[in-house]
Structure formats: C-alpha cells, structure tokens
Amino acid sequence: MRLHVGCAMWTLKSWQGRFLPHPLPVGERLRAYATWCNAVEGNTTFYATPARSTVESWARQTGPDFRLVVKLPRTITHEGRLTGVEEELRSFLEAIEPLGPRAHALWVQLPGSFAPTDLGTLAGFLRGLPRSYRYAVEVRHRAFFEDERSGRFLERVLAGVGAEWVPFDTVTLFQSPPTSDAERDAWTKKPRVPRRSVALTDRPIVRYLGRDATERTIEGWRQWIDTVTEWLREGRSPTVFIHTPDNADAPMLARRFHDDVRARLPEVEPLPEPMPAEPLTLF
Structure with missing residues (x-):
C-alpha cells in the first residue's frame, strides 16, 4: 500500500543546505528531492515545453515508481483554450515521452474563465488525447463547485475518458x-x-x-x-x-x-x- x-x-533556494545538499548541480536536485518525497508537481512545463534532454535528466534522477503530475503548457490550456493546439500538444507529448511510467498524469489546469458552457470543448479535447496517459483536470470556475448540475456534467465528461478531477x-x-x-x-x-x-x-x-x-x-x-x-x-x-x-x-x-x-x-x-x-x- x-x-x-x-x-x-x-x-x-531556501531548501538548499536545509533539505537539499548545497551546493548541488541542477542535474542532481530532483534526485535529492526524491529522497524526501515520492511525487512532485510538474509546474514548469506550464510556462514552456521542456527540451527532451531535460526530461531525460528528470527520468535518470528518479525511479519508475516516482510520480510526476505534468502540467500542459499554457499555450494549450489558457491561450488556445484547448482549440487548434494540435502542434503544441504533439511537441509536448514528444518532449515528455522519456518519463515513461513517471508521468503519473497529464494535468489540464484550466483558467478561471473556463466555464460550464465550455465543457463541450473540454470533452472533445480529452477524447482526442492518446490513451497511453492518464489525465487530470483542474477547474477554477466557481459554478463547477456551487452549481450541482454543472459539477455533475463535468464529472460525466471526465468519467467518459477515465480522467480525474483535481x-x-x-x-x-x-x-x-x-x-x-x-x-x-x-x-x-x-x-x-x-x-x-x-x-x-x-x-x-x-x-x-x-x-x-x-x-x-x-x-x-x-x-x-x-x-x-x-x-x-x-x-x-x-x-x-x-x-x-x-x-x-x-x-x-x-x-x-x-x-x-x-x-x-x-x-x-x-x-x-x-x-x-x-x-x-x-x-
């Protein structure tokens, strides 16, 4: 279990010399962190798709049971709002491929303006994703939490592709x-x-x-x-x-x-x- x-x-920075050894090369910091925790949020990928060599370094520093929940780039979720983003998605999936089983889930964090009226777009986007990954969706529009009908609709969309609500x-x-x-x-x-x-x-x-x-x-x-x-x-x-x-x-x-x-x-x-x-x- x-x-x-x-x-x-x-x-x-404040962890250096306290939780993590200092000095420590950039290419060894995830390895040290992985002795403290067995999972991490991949927030940096929201700002830019990483080089494949960078992702290969992450894989080398962690065991196959380590979990990275990797956030989709903002060009896909916030700027493109899940529409017309095929090229950005292809590049992202190619970049993170070296993670293998460490990619516990691909994390679709949606902007606060992404409302229940946009769920058709989310459903179509999720259906088009490769089934080789698990997916997790984070919504921030209050209607999903306060309007029971909207929440149930989102749950049905996610259940249709086996995705989690974060x-x-x-x-x-x-x-x-x-x-x-x-x-x-x-x-x-x-x-x-x-x-x-x-x-x-x-x-x-x-x-x-x-x-x-x-x-x-x-x-x-x-x-x-x-x-x-x-x-x-x-x-x-x-x-x-x-x-x-x-x-x-x-x-x-x-x-x-x-x-x-x-x-x-x-x-x-x-x-x-x-x-x-x-x-x-x-x-």
Whole structure:
C-alpha cells in the first residue's frame, strides 16, 4: 500500500543546505528531492515545453515508481483554450515521452474563465488525447463547485475518458486574513473555491494549500487525513501535494502528512530516508 506525497517544485533556494545538499548541480536536485518525497508537481512545463534532454535528466534522477503530475503548457490550456493546439500538444507529448511510467498524469489546469458552457470543448479535447496517459483536470470556475448540475456534467465528461478531477483546496488559506507577505500574495492569486473531496478514479490527486504557520497547515489538513486514509482502504492510490504560501517547509510538511496517514494505516509503505543536507564527515 503506497501513498505518494510531494510539493509544488523540487528545488527552492531556501531548501538548499536545509533539505537539499548545497551546493548541488541542477542535474542532481530532483534526485535529492526524491529522497524526501515520492511525487512532485510538474509546474514548469506550464510556462514552456521542456527540451527532451531535460526530461531525460528528470527520468535518470528518479525511479519508475516516482510520480510526476505534468502540467500542459499554457499555450494549450489558457491561450488556445484547448482549440487548434494540435502542434503544441504533439511537441509536448514528444518532449515528455522519456518519463515513461513517471508521468503519473497529464494535468489540464484550466483558467478561471473556463466555464460550464465550455465543457463541450473540454470533452472533445480529452477524447482526442492518446490513451497511453492518464489525465487530470483542474477547474477554477466557481459554478463547477456551487452549481450541482454543472459539477455533475463535468464529472460525466471526465468519467467518459477515465480522467480525474483535481481539487485545489485553498479553504485554510482563506479562513482568516493573511499574516505574511507570502500569504498576502497568495490571497491575490489563488482560487477561492469550496473544498471538494470526491475521487472519480482509483488514483485521486489532491492539491492542498495551508498557511505559513506550520500548526495552521496541519490543523487544516485533518479532513484530508480522513479522506486519504479511506481512499487507501478502498484500494485507491492517492497522490497529495502540500503547499504553503512560501513553501519554505513544504518537504517536511509533505512527510508529516505521510506520517499522519501511516499512523492510521501502518501498512502504508514508508518514504525513503532523506539525503543528508550537509556533507558527511569522518569526525
């Protein structure tokens, strides 16, 4: 029984010398991160399709059981809005091919303006994708969460191709006013939508955003501990990504989430031992 946990990135300046060894070549940072977490969000691909050689490096640094949830480029989802993007999609799929089984799901994050009236476009786009990958869709328009009919329609579209609905749980962030610059920035950028915790497939994906204060982040994820534990008991294989506004403690928090689930289900496979952040010495 395995639970996958991870962060929004695999390297951050504040992690160097604390969670990750420093100095560390760019081509070794994912390998070091993979000793902390067994999954990561592939957010960088949203901004540009990576070179195939870069993706080959990601594959070399991780084992086949490591999970990357790889975001489709914004040229496909936000600029093209899933229409007339065949060439961009072909280039992207060619680039990520070296990931093999590490590409846990291709992540279709849609803009907040993508409404229930656009679901026909989404359905056509998903039907045209190769079946060699799993797909996960994140929507941000409030109607999908507040209008029951719109939510059911989206679920039918996703079920038709075996795709998952990715919730981005920001409830904890917006429970009370921000107390740091990072939280204030997150308040202006993150979607304010109701929490959703229904799995459509056997591999649900959750994005959880807490606060910069560790205790508030942990308090806010209690419902997810219950939900993820139940999913595992049902035989599902979830992936949970832990965010905070500054992400300074994200690797530690991801492992804490994993520990909290293992406290309920000891049969969950443990995470690897983290690589030492400081070089080993003889004395």
